[in-house]
Amino acid sequence: MKTDSGERPARAPLSRERVLEGALAIADAGGLESLTIRSLAHELGVKPMSVYYYVANKSEIIDGIVDRVFSEIELPAPDGDWRTEMRRRSASARAVLRRHPWAIPLLQSRTHPGPATLRHHDAVIGSLRSAGFSMAMTAHAFALIDSYVFGFALSESALPINGPETVTEVATSMMPSSAPDLYPHLIEFTTEHILKPGYDFGAEFDFGLTLILDALSSPSHAGIRP
Amino acid sequence: MKTDSGERPARAPLSRERVLEGALAIADAGGLESLTIRSLAHELGVKPMSVYYYVANKSEIIDGIVDRVFSEIELPAPDGDWRTEMRRRSASARAVLRRHPWAIPLLQSRTHPGPATLRHHDAVIGSLRSAGFSMAMTAHAFALIDSYVFGFALSESALPINGPETVTEVATSMMPSSAPDLYPHLIEFTTEHILKPGYDFGAEFDFGLTLILDALSSPSHAGIRP
DNA sequence: GTAGCTTTCGTACTTAGTACGGTGGGAGTG
DNA sequence: CACTCCCACCGTACTAAGTACGAAAGCTAC
Structure with a gap:
C-alpha cells in the first residue's frame, strides 16, 4: 500500500x-x-x-522580501519628463506599500539593500540627473521626495485598510471619551472635516506631491535645471 | 544581622x-x-x-513610551508666526527622533495614542488654524509636513549614529563589490557627491522643510491664508 | 549495489511573553 | 496583642519562536 x-x-x-x-x-x-x-x-x-x-536565518528572509517589494515599484524612465516620471514612480510606490504595509518601516532602514533596491535608487537618481539636476540638487530632491512618499505611506498605513468610510470608527475610537475640551482644535478638526462624508485622507497624497514637484521646478532654484 | x-x-x-x-x-x-x-x-x-x-502587557508599555517620546517634542505656540512655529516643532521632532530612533515606525502607526500625542496634534492643528488656514488647507499642510518630517527621520535613522564621516563606510558597505556598472548613476552619485568631505545628509532636512513651508505660504494657494 | 552528494527533517536548547496562584509584610480592627 | 486583609511582588510553568546539531532519506554515478 x-x-x-x-x-x-x-x-x-x-x-x-x-x-x-x-x-x-x-x-x-x-x-x-x-x-x-x-x-x-x-x-x-x-x-x-x-x-x-x-x-541562513530569518533576517535574510526579510531582506529578501523587502527587496521583492522594491522590485514591484515602477522605475522612472530615464528619458521621460522628470515630473511625470517622479509622479508615476511615487504613485506606484504608494500603491505597492498599500499592498505591503509591513514593509514600510523596513524599506528605509535595512542596511543590506538587494539588487532591486539598488536598481530603484539608480533609476531615480538617473531620472533627476538626466533632467539636468546638479548633484547637490539631485540630493535635495531625492531626500525630499523619498521622505515624503515613504512618510506618507507610513501615515496611511496607520489607518485601516481602505476607503473613506472606515476613517470614522478610527477617528472616534482615538478620541478619549473623557476630557471633553482638552483638545479643542483636534476635536473640531476631526468632527468638522475628517468625519465629513467627502473626506479621503488618501487624496492628500497628490496635493503634497504636486506641491513638492512644482516647487522643485520653480525658477527660484535658478541655475539648477537646464 | x-x-x-x-x-x-x-x-x-x-x-x-x-x-x-x-x-x-x-x-x-x-x-x-x-x-x-x-x-x-x-x-x-x-x-x-x-x-x-x-x-497589562508589553504593548501597553510600548504605547506608554511612544507617548513619552511625543511629549518631548516642542509644541508650536498658537500665537506665533506659523512658519516659525512649524519650523521649531519640526526641528524638535527630528532631534527627538534621533534620540529615540526605535520610535519612528511606531509614532504614526499606534492605534492607541496617549495624551501627549493628542496634545501634540492639537497644537499643530491649532497653530495652522489660527494662522488662517482653512480646514481643507490645514489637512493638506498637516499631512504634508508630518509625512515629510517623519519620513525624513525614518531615512535618517537608517544611517548610523551621527556625523558626515560615518557615511563613508555605510555607503561603501552598501555597494556590491561585484557588478561594477549595473548602477552607474547610483555609483557616480555616491562617489562624486555623498562621499565627498563636505556632504552631510542631515543638512537636507532644512532644504526640504523650507521648500515645503515656502510653497505652503505662496500666493498660488490663494484665498486660503488671510 | 554502494559511495557520496543533496535535501529534508527530528530533537532539543534558548529566549521571550505571560497565566496562575502564591507569599510576606504592613495597616487596620477588635 | 492577635488576627485579618490587602497590596506589592514573585515562583513556577506553559507556550511560541529562532535555530544549532546531526542524522535520515532519496538521488546520481559508477
Whole structure:
C-alpha cells in the first residue's frame, strides 16, 4: 500500500525563490509578526528546519522580501519628463506599500539593500540627473521626495485598510471619551472635516506631491535645471 | 544581622512611572528589540512578573513610551508666526527622533495614542488654524509636513549614529563589490557627491522643510491664508 | 549495489511573553 | 496583642519562536 508517488502532497521541490514567495504571502496576509519560520514552513508544506537549507536565518528572509517589494515599484524612465516620471514612480510606490504595509518601516532602514533596491535608487537618481539636476540638487530632491512618499505611506498605513468610510470608527475610537475640551482644535478638526462624508485622507497624497514637484521646478532654484 | 534597611538595594518602590522610565532607557540604549520584560525587570531591580502589576502587557508599555517620546517634542505656540512655529516643532521632532530612533515606525502607526500625542496634534492643528488656514488647507499642510518630517527621520535613522564621516563606510558597505556598472548613476552619485568631505545628509532636512513651508505660504494657494 | 552528494527533517536548547496562584509584610480592627 | 486583609511582588510553568546539531532519506554515478 505504500505507493511511491501519490502519497506526497505533490508540491514543488522548494527553493530559495519559493521560500521568499511564501514569506511574502504570509507577511501580506497577516503582517510581519505573523511571519515565523514555523508558519512559513507550514505554508510551504515542509518542516521548519528545511527552510534553513535555503536561507541562513530569518533576517535574510526579510531582506529578501523587502527587496521583492522594491522590485514591484515602477522605475522612472530615464528619458521621460522628470515630473511625470517622479509622479508615476511615487504613485506606484504608494500603491505597492498599500499592498505591503509591513514593509514600510523596513524599506528605509535595512542596511543590506538587494539588487532591486539598488536598481530603484539608480533609476531615480538617473531620472533627476538626466533632467539636468546638479548633484547637490539631485540630493535635495531625492531626500525630499523619498521622505515624503515613504512618510506618507507610513501615515496611511496607520489607518485601516481602505476607503473613506472606515476613517470614522478610527477617528472616534482615538478620541478619549473623557476630557471633553482638552483638545479643542483636534476635536473640531476631526468632527468638522475628517468625519465629513467627502473626506479621503488618501487624496492628500497628490496635493503634497504636486506641491513638492512644482516647487522643485520653480525658477527660484535658478541655475539648477537646464 | 538582618537589619531591616541596608539589606535591600534601597530602590524606589516601583510604579507605572518607573516602569515606563526604565523601558524608555532600555529602548534608547539598545533598540526596541532589546526591550524585553526580563531586561526591564532586571533594570528595575525586580523579578519579571512584578512588572505586570503595573501594566497589562508589553504593548501597553510600548504605547506608554511612544507617548513619552511625543511629549518631548516642542509644541508650536498658537500665537506665533506659523512658519516659525512649524519650523521649531519640526526641528524638535527630528532631534527627538534621533534620540529615540526605535520610535519612528511606531509614532504614526499606534492605534492607541496617549495624551501627549493628542496634545501634540492639537497644537499643530491649532497653530495652522489660527494662522488662517482653512480646514481643507490645514489637512493638506498637516499631512504634508508630518509625512515629510517623519519620513525624513525614518531615512535618517537608517544611517548610523551621527556625523558626515560615518557615511563613508555605510555607503561603501552598501555597494556590491561585484557588478561594477549595473548602477552607474547610483555609483557616480555616491562617489562624486555623498562621499565627498563636505556632504552631510542631515543638512537636507532644512532644504526640504523650507521648500515645503515656502510653497505652503505662496500666493498660488490663494484665498486660503488671510 | 554502494559511495557520496543533496535535501529534508527530528530533537532539543534558548529566549521571550505571560497565566496562575502564591507569599510576606504592613495597616487596620477588635 | 492577635488576627485579618490587602497590596506589592514573585515562583513556577506553559507556550511560541529562532535555530544549532546531526542524522535520515532519496538521488546520481559508477
